[in-house]
Amino acid sequence: MTILDGLPGALTDPDLLTSYRRDEADLCEAGQPLAVVRPTTTDEVVAVVKWAAQHGVPVVAQGARTGLAGGANAVDGCLIVSMVNMDRIVEVDRSNRIAVVQPGVVNAALSRAVAQVGLRYPPDPGSWETSTIGGNVATNAGGMCCVKYGVTTEYVLGLEVVLADGRVLRTGRRTPKGVAGYDLTRLFVGSEGTLGIITEITVALRPAIADPLTLVAVFPNTASAGDAVNRIFTAGLAPALLELLDQVHLAAIERYQPMGLNTQAKALLLAAADRTEDLDAIAQLCRDAGSGEVWQATDATEAAELLQARRRAHPAMEKLAMETYEHGGLIIDDIAVPRTRLAELLDSIELIAAKHGVTVGVVGHAGDGNLHPNIVVNRDDPDSVAAGHRVFDEIMECGLALGGTCTGEHGVGLLKRDWLATELGPVGLDVQRAIKTALDPANLLNPGKVLPL
Amino acid sequence: MTILDGLPGALTDPDLLTSYRRDEADLCEAGQPLAVVRPTTTDEVVAVVKWAAQHGVPVVAQGARTGLAGGANAVDGCLIVSMVNMDRIVEVDRSNRIAVVQPGVVNAALSRAVAQVGLRYPPDPGSWETSTIGGNVATNAGGMCCVKYGVTTEYVLGLEVVLADGRVLRTGRRTPKGVAGYDLTRLFVGSEGTLGIITEITVALRPAIADPLTLVAVFPNTASAGDAVNRIFTAGLAPALLELLDQVHLAAIERYQPMGLNTQAKALLLAAADRTEDLDAIAQLCRDAGSGEVWQATDATEAAELLQARRRAHPAMEKLAMETYEHGGLIIDDIAVPRTRLAELLDSIELIAAKHGVTVGVVGHAGDGNLHPNIVVNRDDPDSVAAGHRVFDEIMECGLALGGTCTGEHGVGLLKRDWLATELGPVGLDVQRAIKTALDPANLLNPGKVLPL
Known part of the structure; x- marks a missing residue:
């Protein structure tokens, strides 16, 4: 007789529990769950949560576990509540x-x-x-x-x-x-x-809208790419998409699947707009900012190919990590700064990476000032992992100093708890805790996530 | 020696206090403030709030007092903190x-x-x-x-x-x-x-954008006006503006400042779009829905005139109230329903008004399903005021039954506290109270507003 006898549908197969331990945040701690449930109705979720409250068991809700901050990772002894069967x-x-x-x-x-x-x-x-x-x-x-x-x-x-x-x-x-x-x-x-x-x-x-029109522009340095972003916004344009790839990513994508990208470029901007005249204006502003090469897609197929290159950024960096080390890994960061500080952030990341001898590729949503530095580490070498984490911390510190935030879109999870505290300061953190306590006084819902312990 | 000696800058002139008692919500209770302060810095606000906390004095913050739900009204013995001098x-x-x-x-x-x-x-x-x-x-x-x-x-x-x-x-x-x-x-x-x-x-x-293009369409009944709204959205259009005036408002505006509006129409839609082809499509959909008269502004001056008619809705209704009764007043309501239920709401308002023998004019943001019924009452006649409040309550009840919310944009203030409780239900209300208690445990910040006592 265990407490789980009161929980119909609880799964405890060890292999299955292992598969539910973590999201896609690499090199991030994860606990050992007690059991997994996959409710199909709100009533079942109610029963599960009441059971957990009664037994003081922490509850970790999960979706597809594609998160990148460890927010869905198990905590020791928790009940995983997978919501994937409520899919109507x-x-x-x-x-x-x-x-x-x-x-x-x-x-x-x-x-x-x-x-x-x-x-x-x-x-x-x-x-x-x-x-x-x-x-x-x-x-x-x-x-x-x-x-x-x-x-x-x-x-x-x-x-x-x-x-x-x-x-x-x-x-x-x-x-x-x-x-x-x-x-x-x-x-x-x-x-x-x-x-x-x-x-x-x-x-x-x-x-619904028609697929936007797309262009790529390559830049000889990060300052000119940042300048292009500023010019686009200062001109009053509203691009449908404005993505950035740095030189490390360009090279990684080209190795992963060659498509003729200029791997000598220090930065590439991928832009889209709903109207031809807007895309033409963006192209001209990129040239004005110093881009020597602007290429506009002439049809939807070409536009889709350009987007595809952007979407390959993550697998290409994973491949780069595996080629660099037998057990290579990626610490995926997520930081946002005011748009006008992008070039400074890019330059600082390059300096930080060089200082620690670590490879960092940067990809991100330039139009939002939101970058994802991907830090390559050797899982077999604690020094390499430690250096990766130092790079991560220095990038955070730099981003906050530029007026940014420690997470633009991936969330806090486990990865950013301490940086959240730094960003919010004591009053902000107190108010966040007060909200948490008001709604979850026993701290059973995904404990230890978002707010630092 | 009073507690106010510890509060530099406190104003207590009785006439001045009276002028700070209420916002623009007519026929809504208001208390008697203890004093008014007009801080010019955050530090001064801090000092004021600390003083209030120390002495257990309720604090009511105010802006321009143009609110329409009594949210900025004084509560007895409160300190009014007017923020108008922090205007940088x-x-x-x-x-x-x-x-x-x-x-x-x-x-x-x-x-x-x-x-x-x-x-x-x-x-x-x-x-x-x-x-x-x-x-x-x-x-x-x-x-x-x-x-x-x-x-x-x-x-x-x-x-x-x-x-x-x-x-x-x-x-x-x-x-x-x-x-x-x-x-x-x-x-x-x-x-x-x-x-x-x-x-x-x-x-x-x-x-910045160019001023949008504008049209008016008049409808023989509310159902056809509602149908036009549905057709516009179902067609995938995104109007820049989609306003509705009912017959009572049309007549009131025409009396207030004649501009040739068709006062026989049961409803008028005022629409705007950024592109000519979108406005043409809206015009055609209005005709398809049964509008016998669609008039497109041909230039910015005409467009501005149409908007002006809409902006006159409130003073025109105030004039109507004053013409109807020596001390006429308006209870201004604010309710939102799913867009597709607009015609039902309009018809119900007309029936409710007729049942109680009360004049109600409806104006609002049709594209958002957000209507403002303006209820005309005789301030000198308690029965008239009571009938007005019954109409108000029945409109609320009807709006919630149509899947709506008790306030689309004016807020809860004092006017909607009880309807908020009905809309949220006991769990929702409990959670709202838990948030309030977490942030203001002594209930000193604008007490009695938003949440029911």
């Missing part, structure tokens, strides 16, 4: 432009379903083909279209949430506007499962 | 598209300042020429452009807030994206001074 699109309402979904619905599944009625769900995290809307909401996921269309939280109208004591809370609305009380919806968005378990999501949709 | 535009950063302002900056002042560098601050509440950004943020103000550009909260990136104990909290960021911890910024937006006093605001700006 409950409703798509074309005239009101909303959809109601369960949290386990995959982003791509929702995107395709609403496309069938001429609508669009804009948030497009890199993981969109596999990550769930629940996970996207829990982490307030970003993506490439955010520069024009904003992040997940802009599209969440209402939630159903199971609270720490098992009560079911409904937040928000189905109407375009509403100010009835404190904005609890957006308090739960990005809370990484620490305030409640999301069991239903009402999202706003937008009209 | 601290910074406009063109390349990063942000502005930093003190709360007392008037919306129009910010809008004009950023227009000088080719930028735009979209939120445009009806009161924009006089209301403050601080008040707009505290109430999460809407406006006419929300249908395309969203409400105030979409533009607030970060805040400085003086907490109930006098500590200064900084929330948010200056970067386009950021997910560092719980979204405290949006928790404070719309909290109506009940969680803290906002002393600085960082807002996102957008590129």
Whole structure:
């Protein structure tokens, strides 16, 4: 007789438990779960949470575990509540432009379903083909279209949430506007499962749009790439996409799948716009800023190929890590600075990497000032891993000094807890803790995530 | 020797106190303040709040007092903290598209300042020429452009807030994206001074746009007007503005300032779009839905005139109330339903008004499903006022039954506290109270507002 006898559907197979231990944040601690449950209804989630509260067992909610900050990693002795079986699109309402979904619905599944009625769900995290809307909401996921269309939280109208004591809370609305009380919806968005378990999501949709037009511009140095970004925004343009790849990434992508990228370039910008005249203006501004090579896609196929190169950034860097070390790994960082400080951040990252003798490739959403430095380490060598973490910390320190934030879109999870404390300061941290305590006094919901211990 | 001796700058002139008692919500209770202060720095706000905490004096923050829900009304014995003297535009950063302002900056002042560098601050509440950004943020103000550009909260990136104990909290960021911890910024937006006093605001700006093109369409019945709204959205259009006036308003505006409006029409839609082809499509959809008369403005002057008619809705209804009764008054309501339920709501309002023999004019943001029924009452006749409040309550009941919310943009204040409780239900209300208690345990910040007693 164990406490698990009171928990129908609990899975405890050791191999299975291992497979649920962690998300995609490499080199990040993960505990050993007690069991896994995969509820199919809100009532089952309520029963599970009540059981956990009764037995003082920590609860870690998971979606597709594609997160990059360890937010979904197990803590020792926890119950993993996997939401992937709650994967029903409950409703798509074309005239009101909303959809109601369960949290386990995959982003791509929702995107395709609403496309069938001429609508669009804009948030497009890199993981969109596999990550769930629940996970996207829990982490307030970003993506490439955010520069024009904003992040997940802009599209969440209402939630159903199971609270720490098992009560079911409904937040928000189905109407375009509403100010009835404190904005609890957006308090739960990005809370990484620490305030409640999301069991239903009402999202706003937008009209479908034609695929934007695309160009690439290569730059002889980071200053000129940063200058191009500034010129584009100062000119009042609203690019649909404005991505950056540094030289390390360019070389890695070209090795991974050759497509004729100029690997001598110090930086590449990938831009998109909805109107030809806007893309032409962006092209000219890139040239004005010093780009010697601007290439506009002439059709959708070419545009898709350019986007594909950007999407290959992550696997290409993984391959680079494996080629560099037998057990190479990547510490994936996520930092955002005011757009005008991009070049300074890029230059600082290069200096920091050189100082520690570590390879760092930078890719990111230049239009949002949001960069992902990918730090290559040798898992077999503690010194290499330690050097990687020092690089990570120095990049954080630099980003905050430039007026930035320690996470633009990946979330805090385990990776950024201490930097969150630095960024928020004591008053900010106190208020965050007060909110957590008000909603989860026993600290059973994803304990140790977001807020430092 | 009174407790006020410890509060430099406290004003207690009785006439002055009276002038600070209430916002623009007619027929709404207001208490008698103890004193008024008008701080000019965050440090002064800190000193004031610490004084209030020490003496157990309730604190009511005010902007321009243009609110419509009594949120800024005095409570008995309170200290009014008027933020109008903190009216500095601290910074406009063109390349990063942000502005930093003190709360007392008037919306129009910010809008004009950023227009000088080719930028735009979209939120445009009806009161924009006089209301403050601080008040707009505290109430999460809407406006006419929300249908395309969203409400105030979409533009607030970060805040400085003086907490109930006098500590200064900084929330948010200056970067386009950021997910560092719980979204405290949006928790404070719309909290109506009940969680803290906002002393600085960082807002996102957008590129300036040309004034949109405008049309009016008149409809023989509400069903056809509602149908037109549905057709416009179902067709995937994104109007820059989509406003509705009912027959009572049309007649009132025409009496107030004749401009040839068809006062036989049951409803008028005012629409705007950024592109000619979109406005043409909207015109055709209005005709398809049964509008017998669609009139497109041919230039900016005509477009401005159409908007002016809409802006006259409120003074025209006030005049109607004064003409109907010697001491006529208006109870201004604010309700939002899913867009597809607009016609039902309009018809129900007409029936409710007729049942109680009360004049109700409806104006609102049709594209957001957000209507403002304006209820005419005779202040000298308690039965008339009581009938007005019954109409108000029945409209609320109807709106919630249609899947709506009790306030689309005016906020809860005093007027909607009980309806908030109905809308949220016991769990929602408990969580709202838990947040309030976590941040203001002594209940000194604007007590009795938002949450029911």
